[in-house]
Amino acid sequence: MPRVKELNRIRSSPPIMMDSADAPSSPASSEPAVFSSDGPMESAGIDNYQAPRMKRKFGGAWWDKRDGSAHHNDSGRDATSKKTKLKRNIDSGVWMHSDDTDNDAIAYSLPIAPNPPSEEHDYESDKYDSSQSLENFVHDMVDDGLACHSESYDLTDLGLVDKDLSPLGGLSALIKPPLDPGSRVPGKEYYRSMLPQILLNLSKNSLSRLTPSLFTIEHLTTLMLPNNDIKELPPQIGRLTNLTLLDVCNNRLRSLPYDIIKMLTPRGKLERLSLMGNDLFEMASLHRIITLDSESLLHTTTFERRKAYLDSYRTGLLEGDSAAAVCLTKYLEEVEKVCDPDQVSLYSKISIAGTKETQTPLFHIGNTAPTYYDDAGRRLRGSPRQPTGDGCTADVIVKMKDGTWGSPSSWFSRPGMLVPSLFSLCGKTALEHLSTLETRAMMARSGVELFNLDRFLDIADDNHELVFGPFRNCHQCGKKYVVARAEWLEFWYRPVNFVPFRVEVCSWACVPDEVALE
Amino acid sequence: MATINLTEFVTLESSDGFEFKVLRSAACLAGTIKKALDPSYGFREESEGRIKLATINGVTLEKVCEYLYYHQKHAEAKDVPDMEIPPELCLELLIAADYLDI
Ligand SMILES: [Zn+2]
Numbered sequence: 276m277p278r279v280k281e282l283n284r285i286r287s288s289p290p291i292m293m294d295s296a297d298a299p300s301s302p303a304s305s306e307p308a309v310f311s312s313d314g315p316m317e318s319a320g321i322d323n324y325q326a327p328r329m330k331r332k333f334g335g336a337w338w339d340k341r342d343g344s345a346h347h348n349d350s351g352r353d354a355t356s357k358k359t360k361l362k363r364n365i366d367s368g369v370w371m372h373s374d375d376t377d378n379d380a381i382a383y384s385l386p387i388a389p390n391p392p393s394e395e396h397d398y399e400s401d402k403y404d405s406s407q408s409l410e411n412f413v414h415d416m417v418d419d420g421l422a423c424h425s426e427s428y429d430l431t432d433l434g435l436v437d438k439d440l441s442p443l444g445g446l447s448a449l450i451k452p453p454l455d456p457g458s459r460v461p462g463k464e465y466y467r468s469m470l471p472q473i474l475l476n477l478s479k480n481s482l483s484r485l486t487p488s489l490f491t492i493e494h495l496t497t498l499m500l501p502n503n504d505i506k507e508l509p510p511q512i513g514r515l516t517n518l519t520l521l522d523v524c525n526n527r528l529r530s531l532p533y534d535i536i537k538m539l540t541p542r543g544k545l546e547r548l549s550l551m552g553n554d555l556f557e558m559a560s561l562h563r564i565i566t567l568d569s570e571s572l573l574h575t576t577t578f579e580r581r582k583a584y585l586d587s588y589r590t591g592l593l594e595g596d597s598a599a600a601v602c603l604t605k606y607l608e609e610v611e612k613v614c615d616p617d618q619v620s621l622y623s624k625i626s627i628a629g630t631k632e633t634q635t636p637l638f639h640i641g642n643t644a645p646t647y648y649d650d651a652g653r654r655l656r657g658s659p660r661q662p663t664g665d666g667c668t669a670d671v672i673v674k675m676k677d678g679t680w681g682s683p684s685s686w687f688s689r690p691g692m693l694v695p696s697l698f699s700l701c702g703k704t705a706l707e708h709l710s711t712l713e714t715r716a717m718m719a720r721s722g723v724e725l726f727n728l729d730r731f732l733d734i735a736d737d738n739h740e741l742v743f744g745p746f747r748n749c750h751q752c753g754k755k756y757v758v759a760r761a762e763w764l765e766f767w768y769r770p771v772n773f774v775p776f777r778v779e780v781c782s783w784a785c786v787p788d789e790v791a792l793e
Numbered sequence: 794m795a796t797i798n799l800t801e802f803v804t805l806e807s808s809d810g811f812e813f814k815v816l817r818s819a820a821c822l823a824g825t826i827k828k829a830l831d832p833s834y835g836f837r838e839e840s841e842g843r844i845k846l847a848t849i850n851g852v853t854l855e856k857v858c859e860y861l862y863y864h865q866k867h868a869e870a871k872d873v874p875d876m877e878i879p880p881e882l883c884l885e886l887l888i889a890a891d892y893l894d895i
Contacts, residue, residue: 694867695875697860697890704878705887717884725891752872784871 424452444488756781811851824894
């Protein structure tokens, strides 16, 4: 049975999934409606019309099913068997390659194409080719999911691109299924929130910038995006305030948008943020921290002893590279501010003073010197650059009780002019009413060529790529802007990473003093 | 008295002949006007305290003057509210702003 082996290989890494078995869809008193996505085609025949059929549950437990042949001919009549669950996941559609010819792993990575309602299908020749049908597939899946109140959606390894995701916005209409107590007196469990907890697994696709509708799913609590092609997360991710798990492992991220800071615990609900396998900016000489940790810091029991150890480490360092000691000192200072130091170990959860709960901590460590830009997005002469290239590390300034570490030899002071320019005010107004294309056309008609305006409109177009519109929102004051006037990286410690967050602001005035002043 | 008035205000003239008397300090927030009024350049504008802006019409120039005062008023402020720009004027104002360097 070579195909069983193949199937297991492909599906060997099941994502974290909610158990859909407890969803109370089967004991409903009336027959579930027949949807194209109900059981497999053969299960909906005349002979078994009365048999209960389960709705398709996305993210069912097919991966703990090791019998790869189960999907061949299982009728799906036995609603309680694992086979049925398997069926529900892969039903309703047309297999790329028909069952009898199929020996090909591709068939499982692109399992389902939607079944147009009124067409006779030649299963052999129905080659999956247009990208349109993937979007339709997502659309149908959302419709079915809404109908059966499914909270879990598995779209792993389908070759999805960004635009295929747009139907997912429909999930914002999802509510939990009402429970039917039947003739019994409703117990406590019948009085519960109708708010769903939506899980969306988009692992192993070809996503790079996602899609606006994704960020309208208010009750999305788990978003899995590992193994895609994401270089930058859209700031709109900040709208997903109910997110408790965000997995962006194995993408191409260099930093995270600052909007994620307020989502993270203890400020927000985001408890688990998985970042492995990205090329995140690192603080210069960070490897020394890791060396230091593993040596003995973790085994030093109390805060006082850790501090003593650290001091001895610092005095042992000559004026050369002391990044490691500095970051740890800063870390311990921050810890001291908010929690019981005796409870803290660098790699563990901490208990915030005064509470019993343990939460993953989040501490500001330092930031890069800010870069300042003019109205048209040109870096001001003499203003430092942010790190860019591959493998580039960031020179971080860390401010501590007893002084500042890492200050550049020459400090570029914040420019004095803090009033928005007439040029930027007008540019903003123009784009509130016109597209960049229309603005360009009108300028062309007027016969005037403005080099700065061209740059301004180019940046608005770039914004479109990331935020799906010409405007971004200032990380400091929240106002919308087209051209960022300053940016810098902030490093926050979140066990066990020093995470770089990119901050961009609408005006020079929006650079806070802690960042702007030496 | 008259001499003080002369130096304190400058006159900006639009392409269609409208004149606006503006505080010199406010007018000089525009790089182009400041240059034109700089004695070291020796332009005629300097002696007369009067600048003809042949590419800017009266309606636009009025808004430009409003901006110059807005800028001066908020120069020291930390949190500056955006000035309202009438949409129908924004392209003309863009051209003026680019020319005047404001
Ligand atoms: Zn701002």
